[in-house]
Amino acid sequence: MPEPARSLTVAITGASGARYAVRLLERALPHFEPLYLTISRPAFQVMEQELGLKSAPEEFSPALLLPGHPQAKRICYCQPYDFGAPIASGSAAPDAMVIVPCSMGTVGRLAAGASDDLIHRAADVMLKERRRLILVPRETPLSLVHLRNLLAVTEAGAVVLPASPGFYHRPQTVEDLIDFVVSRILDHLGVRDPAAKRWGIAANEPE
Template structure:
C-alpha cells in the first residue's frame, strides 16, 4: 500500500478556499487523497469559490484530477455510503485525516462517534486506530456546546486547528491568509512546505512581545 495516503474531508462550514489550497498542496506533494465531500460542502464551494463539482463520484474524480493536475487515481472520491472504501476500515484506512473546513455538526457527530456516513466513520476509524486526525473548525462565536465537543476530542488526541490565520508574515492578500492556515495544517501532518515565511526568519530584528 502506498504510504503517502491521506483522507481529506470537506464539510459545509464556510472556508472553501482552505480546502482547495490544502488539496492543491497534497496533490503537489504526491499524496494519494481519499476525498470525502458532504452535500453542504458542494453548496459552499459553489457559493465561496464559484465552483460546481459534479455530483456523480466518478465524474467528480475525473474533474478534480484535471483541475489539480493529479495523476489518474491520485484523488479518490467515494460516496457517503460507500462502506467498501478503504477509509471505512481500520485495516486499510490512511493513518492521517483532515476535516477542512469542519462544520460544528460534523464535529459533534465525530465527538459522539455516530458514524452515520462514510465521513464520520472515517474519522472514527482514525481515532480508534490512534492515527492523526486534524479538525479545522470555521465558526464564530463558538458556543459552550462547540467548545465542549472540541475539548472532548482534544482529550482523545485530536488536533483542533481553527482557521485563524496570523499576520506576522504581513499578508497582502486573502490568499496569503489562506496559505498561512494551510501551512499550519501541513506542519501538523508533518509535510514540509514553504507557503509562508516562518516567524523569525525574515532577516529582520524582532523586538517586543
C-alpha cells in the same frame, strides 16, 4: 516536527472555507499516495456558494476543484455514503486525515461517536486506530456546546487547528491568508514547506 504521513484523507464538510481544502489538495498532492477525498452533502451546497461549483456528489470529479492540475487524477474520490471505501475501515485507513473546513455539526457527531456519513466514519476510524486526525473548524462565536465538543475530540486524540490565520507576516492577498492556515496543516502532517511564512525566519532561508 511530527513523522511525515504518507497517505492522507482530505474531507470537506459544510462549513465556510472550501478554498482552504482546494489549496490543501493542491499542495498535498506531491507528498501523499494514496490521497483520498470525500465531501459531505452539505459541503456541495457551500461549494456552489463559495466556488461556483455546481455538482451532485455522484457526478463530482476532483478535476472540478483543480482544473488543469496534472495530478488531479491521482486523487481517489469517495462518495459521501460509500461505506465500502477503504477509508471506512481500520484495516485500510491512511496515516492521517484532515477535515477542512470542519463544521460544528461534524465536530458534534465525532464528539458523540455518532457517525452517519463516510466522513464521520473515516474520522471515527482515525481516532480508534490512534492515527492523526486534524480538524479545521470555522465557526464564530462558539457556543458552550461547540467548546465541549472540541474538548471531547481533543481528549480523544484529534488536533483542533482553527481556520484563524495570523497577520504578523503582513498578508497582502486572500491567498496569503489561506496559505498561512494550509502551511500549519502541512506542518502537522510532517510536511515542512520551505515557502511557509514562519515567525523570525525568512522564507526559503535554512532553519
